[in-house]
Amino acid sequence: MRSHMCGELTVAEVGQTVRVCGWVAHRRAHGEHLAFLDLRDHTGIIQCVVDGTTEARSEWVLMVEGTVRLRPEGTANPELPTGEVEIGDARVVTLSRADPPPFPLDDRTETDEAVRLRYRFVDLRRERMQRNLRLRSRVVHALRASLVADRFCEVETPLLWTPTPEGAREFVVPARQHPGKFYVLPQSPQIAKQLLMVGGLDRYFQVARCLRDEDLRADRQFEFTQLDVEASFVSAEDVRSVVSRAVLAATRAAGIEALYPAGADPNGADPNGADPAGADPNGADPNGADPNGADPASIPTLTWHDAMDRYGTDKPDLRIGVSLVDLDGVLAATEARALVAPSRRALLVRGGADMARNRLDALVDRARSLGAKGLAWFKVRSGEGGGLALDSPLDKFLSESERTGMVEATGAAPGDMVLVVADEWRRACEVLGTLRVDLLAPSAGEGARKLAFCWVVDFPLFDGVDEEGRPMAAHHPFTMPHPDDVEVMGSDPAKVRAQAYDLVLNGWELGSGSIRIHDPAIQAAVFDALGLSPVEAEARFGFLLSALRSGAPPHGGFAVGVDRLVSLLAGEDSIREVIAFPKTQSGADPMTGAPKELAPSVLVELALGVSPGGRRAGAPGVARTGAEP
């Protein structure tokens, strides 16, 4: 039907008769003798010159045949890649007419997202969406190629799975042939992939759809995609190496070569000097000869404890070249009662000394809302005789050695500000860690091309307690405890480290994984620590426990959040921008009108009854749904 793509016509094609197909991006009619049609496909735009008039309008679908020629002297358009040439003597065939577009398709105006989603089939024509979805395709292809090169085998697992009442709320599917019984859609293929290891698949991966019926966010949809990985006879390092190679291949497929930081200066390095990865976005070749060329060691690893201690979070943003500072030594004997606590941590804010009082008050409020008892601030100024002075309500309680100690420990200089939280260790770190991101994180625009991956390892096995005071699994209940900590599992569960690890990118958790328990005895001990009785455990996970008794290889794995990875690589704040047909925050689809009620006959066949009193029982708002074309 077509001989060329719109965006690929150049001076090399001058003189050729070509046929292109696409949508009318712009029409410029000059009376009865001349009209210009800008024809668009996903490769770009080409100007077609009609000698006469045209009835074509915006977004009509045309086939245009004509001769490529150089544009007349002085009429080239340097803004267009095809701007040197045009299709002359254009003969136009209308393939499809179109209503006027419901919103502008250029990227200059930001249209309301509900309108975009209602007409998503039109929204997807926009350059931004084409770029994002094609980036996603390259990234997923690179991930697959990397794992295949590492001898992994892609296996599909069931979508109609069995309820495993742990963790996220599950989507439920009625079983027509078993009235009153239900399948559920998998929160992840976690157990299935462990069974594949028992089944001798050795190295499995899947680009897997996962479904969780939890409230939606900018970075969360009901259904999302994970690169799911599991391997037998591997160490945690082996798994991380495989995943590192895959995500680094993905970043190269996205056209981003440079990682940041090469070596993080924990204190005071200026991140603005870093090279912002100026790679050609179209230059990456996902089919390159060696999909695993990058060195996985270029992703730094830190322990969970160090991440909490230095960055106040288990998902540190290493683009920020400032970390938290321990002031326990400096303030060991302080007279300042507000700074007496089990732990004192400080955050240096470069140039923060000119922060206005109302912003300071807002910071203190923010710290309190995060659970801190207070937030102390010290503005650093030049003092008498070249020394330094601190400007703070607490300054009068500090000794001279405490002043100089604080300044030296944080590396503060005149014009800077030091924030201090005195509290329990974890709370002090978490509060300052949040302020660190609030105050210092690069904006989406300036930070988008900087990629700071890191691995966080040695997570605690348990985190927090449930309503009945039992410890809860921090990762999931199949995670292998650290071998040195197994013996204290019954006595001091909080001390038990897990062989679990997270991959973090720019302060976002990209995914997590662990070495799994392959020993039924250890699995039983973990279930016991979680307060799960043997009878309960057998009822819920009997098939898994049976598998572990049938010759289970040591194994471990990982899952990468593909939507988040792609949105970070694309520089988008919301994963909805890298998903073709996402749902709104309330879980609706403005295009199809889903979710909808079912005909009573369908409910009868499924042996389902709908109880009255549901919030949308009367179904007002039906008139607003459904963009029937």
Next chain:
RNA sequence: GGUCCUGUGGUGCAGCCUGGAGUGCACGCCGGCCUGUCAAGCCGGAGGUCGCGGGUUCAAAUCCCGUCAGGACCGCCA
């Protein structure tokens, strides 16, 4: 379950705080003119349940209450 922001011709916004005629801007749409434009230009025109309901008021886009929708966040997301 909760907090906050938003809702005004097809699109993006202003108007709201301080009530007084559906007032304004830009784009788009329709018609006319126009032989080198490229976000074409010039002239003219059409297009509105100010999300919805209730209240206050002589009078409500504007103030109050409720509700719906969209968004950000908390809870939640093993």
